[in-house]
Amino acid sequence: MKPPRLTPARVLLQGFLITVAVAWLLPVATAVYSSFRYYEADTQVNGVFSLPTALTLDNYRDAWAVGEMSKTFGNTAFIVLPALFFTLLLASVVAYACTRYSWRFNIAFLILFTAGNLMPQQVLFQPLFQMLKRTPWPDLLSDTDTGSLLGTKIAVILIHVAFQIGFCTFVLANYMKTIPTELSEAAAIDGASVPRQFFSVILPLTRPALAALGTLEFTWLYNDFFWGAVLLNQGNERPITSSIAVLNGQYATDFNLIAAASIVIALPTLIVYLALQRHFIAGLTLGSTKG
Amino acid sequence: MTSDRRVRVPRSPSPSEVGFALGEETQDPGTEAGSGLSRRSFIVGAAATLGTGAVLAACGGDSDETEAGGAAEGGGDLGEVTFGSNYSDEKPKEALAAAVATTGLDVAINTVDHNTYQENFNTYVQQPDDIMAWFAGYRMRAFASRGVVGDISDVWSDQLSGMSEGFKSASTGLDGSQYFVPFYFYAWGIHYRKSLFEENGYEIPTTWDDFKALCDTMQADGLVPLCAANDGGWPQMGMFDMINLRVNGYDYHVSLMGGNEDWTSPEVKEVFAKWNEILPYYQPDANGRTWQDAANALGDKSAGMYLLGNFVTSNFDGDTQQDIIDDIDFFLFPEINSEHGQDAIEAPIDGFMMAASPANEAGAKALLGGMGQPAAADAYIGVDPSVVAAVSGADTGSYNALQNKAAELVGGSKFIAQFLDRDTDPDFAANVVGKAIADFLADPGSIDSVLATVEEQKSTYTFE
Structure with a gap:
């Protein structure tokens, strides 16, 4: 099957859809990611979008x-x-x-x-x-x-x-x-x-x-x-x-x-x-x- | 990220929201961190380390309510007392259970998260527990005058001999009866660096003229005399309160806060006239500065004095800035009018009230009396050492210097005000008075029209 032709309108549409999808998923993904990290020692110091120093299930246990x-x-x-x-x-x-x-x-x-x-x-x-x-x-x-x-x-x-x-x-x-x-x-x-x-x-x-x-x-x-x-x-x-x-x-x-x-x-x-x-x-x- | 240090609502913090930064010698053995802990790291630490065990123990298996003190035999004949609590964080919750246990009564603690508790109090009080955690001052008087909380004057006369006169007046409703038992508090005062005063040979001022003279000296020494913040609209309410208490006295202050005085009166204008005299000593542009930012000027010794609550020390890190925390002391606001001297202090108090018609009145009164004893305070401080107990005779062994000073100054004060936004209608405080103070700071010359606006808007609020 031939891939659909790449027209400017199509690029625009796909770009828009991808942006919206990412904007939609990012908060949820961040929440899931944060839930496996330590807060005081890690997230609070290094920021939400940094790489983790360690992953943990402690948050779930404590919650x-x-x-x-x-x-x-x-x-x-x-x-x-x-x-x-x-x-x-x-x-x-x-x-x-x-x-x-x-x-x-x-x-x-x-x-x-x-x-x-x-x-x-x-x-x-x-x-x-x-x-x-x-x-x-x-x-x-x-x-x-x-x-x-x-x-x-x-x-x-x-x-x-x-x-x-x-x-x-x-x-x-x-x-x-x-x-x-x-x-x-x-x-x-x-x-x-x-x-x-x-x-x-x-x-x-x-x-x-x-x-x-x-x-x-x-x-x-x-x-x-x-x-x-x-x-x-x-x-x-x-x-x-x-x-x-x-x-x-x-x-x-x-x-x-x-x-x-x-x-x-x-x-x-x-x-x-x-x-x-x-x-x-x-x-x-x-x-x-x-x- | 500093957001966790901010108080979320633009309102002065409750004693339960802020604690004393603790010195090294008073750290809690139950937590793992090394040197002095601020309450902040304290609570998070508690949640992280002893979360599971403590909570499971606290909810007591199948039983629906936390049973505390059931083991003690003395109070068994009074039956079960119910206790509505907003001490929902780990440490305070555990500490409260320990304090309740000292009364020997059979108490069922109903813990509701502090935020919901406060927001729902209006409805909760219509179907309350026998006793309830709450705040002193106007917030208590508002409920007392509506008749939804119970008169506990007999508890005061029979059981609360350890409370100072100031605490009693802060627990008294407009009808002269008591409705509140104070538990702990923090104080507002003029904070300074002991080392800075020592190095420069500054003396603690006790009169208005001494105070202004000291400010002049500091200015000459290249210091900003007064730290000034007003972000959130509440920090400078403290200055208004203190000058008003010194110029016009506690009774006038209560009456003004109760909506019974004219804001355009010469009395109120005098407060702003006095205030105007010290504005040249302020850090410039106070309106946009957070209290933490102003505290940093105290930290680096670029400023000399700071009128704020004792929570100013929590701006400094217990691990790396312990020297600063230990170096901070405070003194009473200087005397302006000799008729009132330095007889009043501001100290927001947390404590307890009784329901208007509790299911178990005898038990409720016994519990309130018990919570006002040194033993209960000691048990609380034993678990959560970041507070200062209201009752005199509590064990001060674990206090740091600042806590001792707060206990001494507040205990010796004839009158204790609760801070403007808890001594009057909270909306009136935030939307009208807070705005007026900000306008005054931005343009001191406009005070007459600012006060006229306050008086005009006052009529749209109903005061208790």
Whole structure:
């Protein structure tokens, strides 16, 4: 095969693409590189772009220990997994009711849910904070013993579910509209009840959308720092994203340590992305067209 | 790279953010480095060397919270006390646990990283632990007058006999009750080189006229009399505070900071008039200079004196500039108005407050009282020797000369101010007063219009 002709436009384009690619990769590469170097003895003295005097895994070990990552990873799992499950479950129920049935307010209802996407979450912080503070919650069901929902991981789960349902409903509704109505009709004629139609016919067909949403939502929930920081006032309850804040020293900051921590923290999302890459990309375009 | 030495926010540093550069004789045996350690290398060293073991020990396996002092039997009957802490760095965290253990109480420490802790304090205080780490002065008074922290006057009268009058007034809310237990601090004063004063036969000035005469002498000797920095907008607030405290006294200062006085009054104008008298002795163009850069002039002896916090010594490297660190001493700002003498000093204090309605009030008060005892201070200093304890009677054996001086001067002061940006609304300090001071330094003749602007903008801030 003949190589493509070298025209000035082509050189320009390639040059531009290479520059952008390098500019994009450089910070990540630097972070990875820094995470294997000593900070005080090496990076701080010789600069970020110098050759290393020695490579080490100490930063990873220290980041894991000082950031108390085994605990914060556990906290994140405790928050993200239920939040993800309930978000997808409830959103698919709403999407089902709003798209597969024609009733008086189904469009209005759908708009109400999807409009939630447009609301900046931080705006609702104060009212939510006060609501949670006034909602009694038995200490038996929390490990914070505060007597109210405020300060519990349950509260963070509830807020995540509430905020994410909007987007998920929007996406799932658009997807469910593409499923032929004849399928539901056939199931109804065969005597399937509404829940049966939902769980046995529609939900399995929605699986690609659910998988795509699951991967997207996982990264979003996982990366949340805001709600974890403002609602969980016990240091021990905080999610993984707060581990970096802990490593930010009061007087000195070991940036290589933070680089190592950031990489460890980014790993799960990377793994999820690589494992479910196909769904992930599908997820980005989901809902962009109506079938 | 010097960025790690800078305070990240343009705000004067908290005691917990800066430490005393330690002399060789006081180095901590637990770390590997050779000669005196600054707190900077200290913390990083701690993270690097004893990270794993200390942290795992501190989080206590499966238990969700750090248990400290559970072994001691004395306090068992008071039940568990919860303690909100922003001592999140390795050394301070370990040191605090050691201090808490001396109280013999069953304490669950909730450690939150210091940055988040400070930013979230407004919300945290609505669902607080029994006692909480915080700062003295306006930042405490603001919460005290809103009723979200508890009155601990009885702790002061029953248990805190070791605290000086100055610490008590710094712990007192606007209603006259105490809301705060001081733990440690650093002091602001006029720093100088002992050897330079000795070589040239300079005497420590105690009055304004002596001070200006010394400046004249230094100028004649080819020195810059006063180091001057104002990068970040906070360093020169110290000069305003000191002149105001000397001219108008502590009560007026608190009232002015509380938004209750007119910034165009003759009292405030007098402060700037006095200030104007010493501007000729300043390093030129103070507004653009970092405090570290100004400190270098003290280091190479091209300048004579420097009004700054004790953290000035942390500008010098513990390994190679130990001689400079050991040579730095400080004295009280000279007397201007004999009515007030030298009765006030600036010393930002870190300490503890109690929740308005703690789950375990008796335990909380016992813990606060315990943290105010020499034993707690000693345990803390035993782990982190870069601080100076507020309580008198603490073991000063590990202190270097500067720490001793700070303990002596602050302990002997009748009034302790907390520094302008922590004695008033922080935004008012940074955006209005800080800017006014910078404008004054750039053009001293414009002071009347500058003060008129301050008074005008003051009305847009709500003071507690």
